[in-house]
Amino acid sequence: xxxxxxxHVPVAELPESWRAKLAKGSGALxxxxxxxxxxxxxxxxxxxxxxxxxxxxxxxxxxxxAAYVRKIRQPRxxxxxxxxxx
Numbered sequence: 001x002x003x004x005x006x007x008h009v010p011v012a013e014l015p016e017s018w019r020a021k022l023a024k025g026s027g028a029l030x031x032x033x034x035x036x037x038x039x040x041x042x043x044x045x046x047x048x049x050x051x052x053x054x055x056x057x058x059x060x061x062x063x064x065x066a067a068y069v070r071k072i073r074q075p076r077x078x079x080x081x082x083x084x085x086x
């Protein structure tokens with residue numbers, strides 16, 4: 001981010017709208033920092049030409065993905081994460 005800093009600027013030299021927001025006398029010195037505002041990145045839509053993308057989307061046995069994965073891992077692993085011996 002780029003910033004421009006002006007130090008020791010007399011309040012009397014600031015634009016009127018800025019002076020109105022300050023509770024300082026006209027003889028006071030201030031530091032003015034001007035920063036570039038962050039721009040929001042444009043939202044990009046996800047697109048793909050891959051015909052295999054989403055082929056399992058309509059599988060009824062995989063509606064709950066976490067339950068499905070637990071079911072297929074169950075024969076190989078115990079609940080504590082250790083492997084079952086064949």
